[in-house]
Amino acid sequence: MRILRSIATLLLLFTPIASHSAAPAAAPAWELNDLQGEPHKLEEWRGKWVLLKFGRTDCPNCATQWEEFGKAAADLQKYGVGVLDIFVREERQDVKKHVAKKTYPFQPVTLYDWKGETIRDYAFSILPHLVLVNPEGKIAWQGGFTTAPDLSKLLASNIGAGGGKKP
Numbered sequence: 001m002r003i004l005r006s007i008a009t010l011l012l013l014f015t016p017i018a019s020h021s022a023a024p025a026a027a028p029a030w031e032l033n034d035l036q037g038e039p040h041k042l043e044e045w046r047g048k049w050v051l052l053k054f055g056r057t058d059c060p061n062c063a064t065q066w067e068e069f070g071k072a073a074a075d076l077q078k079y080g081v082g083v084l085d086i087f088v089r090e091e092r093q094d095v096k097k098h099v100a101k102k103t104y105p106f107q108p109v110t111l112y113d114w115k116g117e118t119i120r121d122y123a124f125s126i127l128p129h130l131v132l133v134n135p136e137g138k139i140a141w142q143g144g145f146t147t148a149p150d151l152s153k154l155l156a157s158n159i160g161a162g163g164g165k166k167p
Helices: 002-013 060-071 073-078 092-100 117-122 148-158
Strands: 031-034 039-041 050-055 082-088 109-113 129-133 139-143
Touching: 050 060, 050 117, 060 073, 060 148, 073 148, 082 117, 092 109, 109 117, 129 148, 139 148
Parallel strands: 050 082, 082 109
Antiparallel strands: 031 039, 031 109, 050 129, 129 139
């Protein structure tokens, strides 16, 4: 099983991606299943800020990213940001086992993309990959591992003065 995971990780890292000089204006649409097998679409979060975290169960930095989310939980809540934890190129049962062992600072929506289509659509090759999507469905920011202080600054600069949850 470890060999299969290692191969899957290598395939993920060496998957050809389209080259983009700038992030696309609109976040690519997707339909992914949650751990109960129910489908969800990105458009369900229209009208809200949402942070997409793409990762894998065998990615140490993806687990560490959750520690940083925990440290920034007050700001995520303050700005009303929904967090979607999207596992790429993994089977539902593997993600379920992984999530069952974890303690999260808040409950994300957990989805899985076993085909890895979001890798191509969002043009990334390093995990974790984060994408902040604004209420209009446009990409406000995307990048890799982000510390809690940087995440708080990112939220303040993108949502800060009036785009988030009202107190």
